[in-house]
Amino acid sequence: MSEPLLEKFSYDNKIVKYFGAATIIWGVVGMLVGILAATQLFLPEANLGNQYTTFGRIRPLHTNAVIFAFVGNAIFAGVYYSMPRLLKARMWSDTLSWVNFWGWQLIILSAVITLPLGLTTSKEYAELEWPIDIAIAVVWVAFGANMIGTLIKRRERHMYVAIWFYLASFVTVAVLHIFNSLELPVSLFKSYSAYAGVQDALVQWWYGHNAVAFFLTTPYLGLMYYYLPKAANRPIYSYKLSIIHFWALIFIYIWAGPHHLLYTALPNWAQVLGVAFSIMLIAPSWGGMVNGLLTLRGAWDKVRVDPVLKFMVVAVTAYGMATFEGPLLSLKSVNAIAHYTDWIVAHVHIGGLGWNGFLTFGMLYWLWPRMWNTKLYSIKLANAHFWLGTLGILFYALPMYVAALTQSLMWKEFNEMGRLAYPNFLETTLEIVPMYMFRAFGGVLYLSGTLIMIYNLVKTTKMGTFIAEEPDEAPALTKPVAKKGEYWHHVWERKPIFFTVLATVAILIGGAIEIIPTILVKSNVPTISSVEPYTPLELQGRDIYIKNGCVGCHSQMIRPFRSETERYGEYSKAGEFVYDRPFLWGSKRTGPDLHRVGGKYPDSWHYHHMLDPRTMSPGSTMPAYDWMITEMMDHEDLPAKIRTLQKLGVPYPEGYAEGPAMEDLNQQANTITAGLKEANIEVMPHSEIVALIAYLQRLGTDIKKLDAPTESASEAK
Amino acid sequence: MQKEILSSIENVEVYPIISLLVFVLFFVGMGWWVLRTDKQYIEHMKSLPMDEGHQNEESHEKK
Helix, strand or coil, X not given: CCCCCEEEEEEEHHHHHHHHHHXXXXXXXXXXXXXXXXXXXXXXXXXXXXXXXXXXXXXXXXXXHHHHHHHHHHHHHHXXXXXXXXXXXXXXCHHHHHHHHHHHHHHHHHHHHHHHHCCCCCCCCCCCCHHHHHHXXXXXXXXXXXXXXXXXCCCCCCCCHHHHHHHHHHHHHHHHHHHHCCEXXXXXXXXXXXXXXXXXXXXXXXXXXXXXXXXXXXXXXHHHHHHHHHHHCCCCCCHHHHHHHHHHHHHHHCCCHHHHHCCCCCCHHXXXXXXXXXXXXXXXXXXXXXXXXXXXXXXXXXXXXCXXXXXXXXXXXXHHHHHHHHHHHHCHHHHHHHCECHHHHHHHHHHHHHHHHHHHHHHHHHHHHHHCCCCCCCHHHHHHHHHHHHHHHHHHHHHHHXXXXXXXXXXXXXXXXXXXXXXXXXXXXXXXXXXXXXXXXXXXXXHHHHHHHHHHHHHHHHHCCCCCEEEEEEECCCCCCCCCCCCCHHHHCCCHHHHHHHHHHHHHHHHHHHHHHHHHCHHHCCEECCCCCCCHHHHHHHHHHHHCCHHHCCCCCCCCCHHHHHHXXXXXCHHHHCCCCCCCCCCECCCCCCCCCCCCCCHHHHHHHHHCHHHHCCCCCCCCCCHHHHCECCCCCHHHHHHHHHHCCCCCCCCHHHCHHHHHHHHHHHHHHHHHHHCCCCXXXXXXXXXXXXXXXXXXXXXXXXXXXXXXXXXXX | CHHHHHHCCCXXXXXXXXXXXXXXXXXXXXXXXXXXXXXXXXXXXXXXXXXXXXXXXXXXXXX
């Protein structure tokens, strides 16, 4: 029998090295910013005394740095190493690889600059403004094109399961990013969401949840299916399970987003759907976990000595814990306690620190010695990293669970007189301050471990010689001949384009079923006739609120619980948000809900509260926003903002932007300024604080107007 | 136009039920295929990351 002719080619390790280094550098940046943010929660002065490093602005910087910079670069490093080897082909285009690399780093750099400047859409994990959104789409497509090109020129007939996960992640992230980022630009760095209120919330959490699903989970499952067997030196436990697990996961995940909006103004049918599919998610998620852990059957002795496997075992276990906890949190009764508390923060950090972080570390420890053709510099140091990281996770998560339960139960407690036991929200925050200190300590431990890893990896590179081009050889792929008995999946797997289309259809079914009816069926959002668009000054104030990331600590969504209506007032209705672009319901309450704050305090209270929160609320952990008093707004962008909102359907009168808007703004600003003067406060009418006060005083007041009948649009028809 | 058509749809709740059916049927088919699939093919796929040397479809398809 003659041997087939072998083709010679090489793998590009240089791009893997660059992505790996970027992973490490941005990882440290993301963790440092995280520690700074965590510290500010018990020591507000740690904002370094300026607006650019205050919690509201650096919290999105932390999440973006960790998700897109740390995890994103790790995905690329992992894919650019494993995919060519699984397909026996170099990546399709070196140029696209480098466009991917430098494009992604530039995007991250632009996030590092724009987020502290307050240039944000405020939509969680999608805060970047529209020009950067476009850049993300372009670079992401370059990545996808490179993958598909590699698949087309591959030398291995069938696509291993890791590649299915890579492909599904690529198409889904593209779809999610594009739909969630639909917005109308006002200027180069300002836009308004194409969706308003409830619809914006649904689209955002359809995206937000699936960013977790298709950026933090499915690519990592792909990495797990490659690197875990490699590290354990044995094949995956069950390939059949991986096939079922893959399709079930990508099909079901896309439906689960509405569990972020339980007890909100989202239509009930969408909430129920979110809960049902979230519960079902346990099955495929645990399918993946079980498949990973059972791969190590008979190899547990290796886990004892190999730090790579140690990291991976904890990663897969953390994945299992987080994916059990997720469905649990989506049960309405559990969600009623956990939502808006640190439970959610603990939950995402089990995933982030445990699953993503530890799998990344395991992968890097495995890759580095191979790419430098040497051994790891120190197993001892890697073990020290492992234990510091593990302790870091525990010190982070456990206090957060205690904090969450303590605070949530305090929010809900009534005394024997039937009144709230803790009517002052601040009491509940101060109770958990020690837990916040433990959390920051956990972060420091985790970062210390990472720094040890950097030292270890640098030393490893010094010991070896980098293999930039790794040679290999394989026979060219012959034209497939259909064989008897081959059908369905067997055939699909050697048709990458068709397979990609199939995966896209699977994710689009869930997405479309939820999104289209909510956006288009008017009866989902009952209108309230007394709800009116924001005045020009309120609009400017709202943008100041957005710029400073107030949504990171304050929700604007009062749930229909007695404990909440007692504390805040009437619960929030869908029809109250029809002019909210973007929605600002929030996802964590470090301070109280603000939806009914309008009219609750005099203007002077807000002035003093922003100047120094502790004068109005002794012990408050909110930072001072004193710059709002001296910082002026030129309001030059107001006409463009009004025109943009008109295009989106906000019923400002025709020609309003060209003159009357500015007159109205000046009049309202002068009224507020005059009122403050009576309270012995001198402030310029065009200062940021005046606009912010206008917005805060408007919040939740529309339904208090007389004759405010509620009617649904469908009934009106 | 399209917006008006969709605006007039009633009983939107039926759509999740339809897609649940699509979902169940798809997975019954998938389960059936996976259970019946060729053992050699599964072995080949399982071993893909482990193979350090050259290989391609020959290993399991050549009989």
